[in-house]
Amino acid sequence: MIRIALKNLWSQRRVYGWVSLELIILSILAWVIVDEVIVRSYYGNQPIGYDSDRLAYLNITTYPDYSPKYSAASSDSVEMAKDFDRLYERISTWPGVESATIVAYEIESRSGYMPHLVSGTDTVPTYATFYLAETPFFSTYGIKPVDGKTPEELENPETGYAGLIVTESVMDGLGKTPQETEVVSIWGMQQNIAAVTNNVRLNSASPQNTTLFYPIHRSNVGLMYSSQINMDNFAITIRLKDGIDPAKFVDENRNALKEKLTSGNLYMSNIETYSQKSAKLRYNLGYTNSNRIGIFLAIFLVNMALGGIGTVWLQTKRRSGEAGVMKAFGARPSHIVAILIWEGVILTTITWIMGSLIFLQYALKSGLAEAEYFNTFDGVRYYPESWVTDFWTHFGIVALIILALMLVAVVIGIWIPARRIARVDPAVTLKDE
């Protein structure tokens, strides 16, 4: 049967040449769209690694020196730290607030601070989130250690911030298990890894990555505020009490919070829920637009697929006379359908290989979908590793999915008319014109 299908294809190669061209274009186009969709869906379905349900973010800003509310006396870093503490105390005791933490480059933030951790010959690039060590950072976010400790234990001065806290993916990058914590070099200083947490996503638009939780102690917080880290990157993250709707809380408390959360040169400029922040981030990163473009491309792809289905449909309908001959000489309807489908499968497989090889030339130069994650750190490997980060695994998986999609389209385009022509009495299809 396969032999007959191959012979039929070869003998009708002129007709099938055009169909093949259409299928090759469909294959390449499918690569452009499907690869992106699959990778984004995969990353989008990764656990974010913390409990976002009842989180809200308070942006803390400083008055500029030309503002009438600006106080030169409060611009000192020590005073600024005290002001931050005051704001923190007020929000921590605010009705409806379960806990609060002070962070810089917080999770779900657009900006990032990316130090490298070095251990021996291994270098792991990380996204750093700084938090005030004396505030319940891990329990507010719901980030859990992997060694059975509770989030609260990470916040204990004796066990927690005796060093850096990193995600599992960092240890993976260092080639260590979560239990093999060690001293690493960061910014040229030796620091101890104190604990390891589950993997988190830097923000809802990104995959899980290598994250460093860097504790800032009250003793040097003023210095941090005014020097190494820009003030605009500090925020207060709060967890609301169980049963409180974050959107409602934000709406009802925004004005009161703006009025009360001000001290020295610091004031709360905005409050938003996790989902509001997440939506804004995705918009700012261009995901909203790229999703729209993706929808248009998907519609285009579906159109192309429908075109492909239509072409093979017509080609199959054209074969009714041949089906009549086959039936007259003993072919069952299932034989006829099987031969026609085999032809489609062979043609699809050949065109899929050709389309994939053409796309491979592009992919080898420009990378596959989400390739920026391979190159973010100038060739330094990205962790955690997954099928997406391994080029050939990634290529193979997406290629097979594209083959499956193409086969579905082509088989539908053949199967429906093939069943019809295989069921018609041969006398009808063989009737001489």
Place this chain on the structure above:
Amino acid sequence: MALITLDKISKLYRTKEIETLALDNVNLTVDPGEFVSVMGPSGCGKSTLLNIMGLLDRPTEGTVTIDGSKASALGDRELARFRNENLGFIFQSFHLIESLSVLDNVEVPLIYRGIGARQRHEMAKEVLDKVGLSNRLKHHPSQLSGGQCQRVAIARAVVGNPKIILADEPTGNLDSKIGAEIMNLLHRLNTDDGRTIVMVTHNELQAADTDRVVRFFDGRRTE
């Protein structure tokens, strides 16, 4: 005992607007080894009769019995097998599969019988040799003359060794000289191999050479 029995066969074609009675209460028997010609003007129902006899079409009324088997009792699967084992068709316009070579075309009935490739090749080559086309095995139908195409069609019809050959105007598209060659082939199949042949024709001379002529007019048998 008759090899083919058509009992009170009627065939009505219906479209939305028109009903056409192609065959009206036709009775016919064909004995084993007989060469029967079916004649009549265009549109009288000859080809319809042949299609029903060849189980390519179903009658609206009446029963077809071939070699003791009632066609109406056969399901799709049995019908396919029955056609494959007992019937060989020759059409006026050959109906060869353009994409296949001469050898492959002749092998078609054997494929559905589940015969292995090597044996198929041998059987197909043997019959192609008999019809004088052993030097055209790899050719495609488009590379052959009309007479050669019809010889390929005859080889395809007989390769599975069927008891009955049904030929629908087998010389209709051929000139008289080639037509005569084809008729010689059919007579040889009838006399030498003992095959039963039912042939639709417009040619009185060819019909006169057969065992019996059956005539039709307006869907009815007149002789």
